[in-house]
Every structure is written in C-alpha cells, then in structure tokens.
Amino acid sequence: QKEVEQDPGPLSVPEGAIVSLNCTYSNSAFQYFMWYRQYSRKGPELLMYTYSSGNKEDGRFTAQVDKSSKYISLFIRDSQPSDSATYLCAMKGAGGGNKLTFGTGTQLKVEL
Amino acid sequence: SAVISQKPSRDICQRGTSLTIQCQVDSQVTMMFWYRQQPGQSLTLIATANQGSEATYESGFVIDKFPISRPNLTFSTLTVSNMSPEDSSIYLCSVDSRADGYTFGSGTRLTVV
Secondary structure, three states: OOOEEOOOOOEEEEOOOOEEEEEEEOOOOEEEEEEEEEOOOOOOEEEEEEEOOEEEEEOOEEEEEEOOOOEEEEEEOOOOHHHOEEEEEEEEEOOOOOOOEEOOOEEEEEEO | OOOEEEEOOEEEEOOOOOEEEEEEEOOOOOEEEEEEEOOOOOEEEEEEEEOOOOOEEOOOOOOOOOOEEEEEOOEEEEEEOOOOHHHOEEEEEEEEOHHHOEEEOOOEEEEEO
16 A cells, blocks of 8 residues: 555546545654645646645645545635646655655646 | 756667766755656655765665765756666656745656667
8 A cells, every 4th residue: 555645537627616636645654745736747846835734725725634534635726727737745754854755646637 | 945957858868878867956955855757656756865975765776776966065966877768757856945845856857768
C-alpha cells in the first residue's frame, strides 16, 4: 500500500463547478500538507501549504486537513478552464529531514 | 518565494551516455532536492544535496548512477549516468523556501533512445 493515495482521474467538470480533490495517507507522522498544481511540461507550483488539521482558504481555493481520518482535500470554487492541470498532494513529517511524499496526482479538466 | 532556473528543459540522449542537469536558485538555500517524475507515477525523491557535504540518496538510487554536485548555496547539478531507456523521465530540482513551502524548477524532460 502506498503511503499517499490519490485518484488519478481524469476528472472533467463544467466551468463554474466546485471541484473536490482528495488524498488519503497512512503515515500518522505527517504534519505538513501541500497541494501543487502542475501544468503540462511545467514544474509543480505550490498552491496551498497547511500545518496539522483544519481549513485554509486562499481566493477560490480551500484546503482541508482531517488528521483523525488521514484525509486531505482541496476545493476549487468557480472553476475556470485555466484550472485545467494535474493537482498533486504532498506531505511530510515534523521530524528531521525535509522529504516530501507525493500522491500520483489528479488530472483535472474544466470544460467551457 | 525562491526562483529556480533549471536546464536543459529537455533532451534526447543515446543510451550509454550521460546528461548533466543544472539547477540555479536566486537565493541561498541550505538544502536542494532532486526528484524524478515518471509517467503516471508520484514524484520520487532521488537525493538531498547539502552544500559542503555528500548528497544523501534515497533507497533505490546510488551515487554512481546519479552523481550530484553542490558547489555553493545557490547551485547544484544532477548527472544521469550510463543512461538506458528506463531513465526516460522528468527530473526536477526543488528547494525548501521555509515560509513559502517547497519550490520546484520547471523540470528536465529526458528521453533516452
């Protein structure tokens, strides 16, 4: 079993829809949780960076962390065609070392 | 956040040859990270490069195959040696920008023929 599980999609939604992207994980030591957006032929771009459980909002994006369920989510409101990309979750522990563990990424397409 | 310049952006190489990928950061950073991204798979950490010391390699990656240099706090190189088609992948460098999280370069798309 992988440490981080993420549905690869593809996920196709109409413009303006609310998108929900999710990851589950098995390592209870993970404390820092990130969401990256990756456009084709580009490097990953950090969208959200959260510590421990709770919600964080930034514009149209909301990240949720539920450590009791080992489940994290990214919500995108009023989705736009420019949101079409692969979304990667990543996480790491609070201990020594800075190794990130990634999900496989979910491919999202927002249709006009 | 830090800005990373990575080159080459892509290359097509013959099997048995080596390719060196460069990563330049616009600010001084303690640790730089090298990742591999294979189609349909997660980003996998190859090694962590600290200035002034040997790189630390993850399980499954060895220095002879992926030698790394870290001559100063803003620059690192990763060499993919004695390449085979299985090395075809995207290679990415990354830094820990602390307050801003982890920043990635744009990647090097390598095809080995």
